[in-house]
Amino acid sequence: MDVPDQKCGSLKEVAHLFHCDLFDTEIVHKIGQILLLGLSTACVDNTSGDLFKSPASVAVDIRKEMVDYLTQRSETFIAESLIEQGSPYMITSEHPVDIVSDLIDDFASSKQNLFSRVSGWLLSEKREDKIDDFVQEMEFRSFWLMERRLSIGQTLLKYLDPKNEFHCKMNFGSAEDLSCHTNACSFRPISCTNVGCRASFSSVHMEKHDSLCPFKILPCEQKCSESITRREMDRHCITVCPMRLVNCPFYHVGCQSSIPHTTTEQHCSEFLEPHLLCILRLIHKEAAMDDLKCRVEQLLKVVFPTHVCDLYCGCLSSRERNSKSLRDEGKALIELSSVDQLCEAQCVRSLTRIVKDLDAKIGPLDKYSPGTASEECNNTADVPQHVADKTMSKVQSTSESISTLEDLKEETSLQHHID
């Protein structure tokens, strides 16, 4: 498709060639922007301290001079660089936008009047403001339309991009061939297809844009099941993602684990023993660690015999026995003391409440010396007799033992029946 370099052909042949004029829209747009800023700088520095001239009064002339200067310098820039640096590889490190920017600076410096050079004006904040103001004024008055600046940018780019990284170099023998190419040219302008994104760019940048597009929908970075736009990702990961890291609910009493929020339940059940130890340390502040560890094992072995429930229900009148809520409460009494129930207590308050309750039933901590304690600990899962005894007696003080029933409305009448 690519025909031989046009310089090989005669002038006549060149005239018949069909060139692809597509270019990197982003780069040309950047050049278009710095052209206006450069013009403003040159006009402001040329008239600062002058009572008879304003930047606007010199803008037309300076613009013409600037365009001529940039075109001429760009034309010869690559050749000059080659001679100066002696190596063609140096050029590729220079981005066309940077080169144009340097050339504009050179031009603007040449336009500084005496006042600008000697008065400290160049370093003043007022200068920056004045340059910005004049840029806005020119935009407001449509003094130098972007469209025209883009066309100058294209011309400069052709000179400053000898490796065709930012503009297309393809030539064709017929309009059909050219049109065929245009539909596939890597510099053809395209628009982002992500919902909500209005960006347009040369096709060659599709991948780059896609990798940065704020509207691109991505799977959650923390690997939850959700997909979120890139711009929403951080917020999602910090606020609502089920996989966000949170402190263990028992952080303040000593468990330093950071866990994905969604695995809190699993952590609480896997770390039940360390958590129990934390709670016991609060309850028995003076106790030895060995005693506390032993108490943890005891707590995990305590299971109320099922007849406690029957007994509990038996204390109720038939009307109350038929009451679903009261039957459930009887059930709650049993579940309350199981390991499952301990696992379900996923905050310091609820676990402390349950542990305190069970702890009181088992009896004083100091009763167990390390020797007897281990004996107790090695016991089977059966409830020690004194625990069972205590359990039975505790049933009679419902308000103390059934902490989940604290706000039970019928508490008083229940107490009455049990008594």
Ligand SMILES: [Zn+2]
């Ligand atoms: Zn092309």
Ligand SMILES: [Zn+2]
């Ligand atoms: Zn986009």
Ligand SMILES: [Zn+2]
């Ligand atoms: Zn997530």
Ligand SMILES: [Zn+2]
């Ligand atoms: Zn923990």
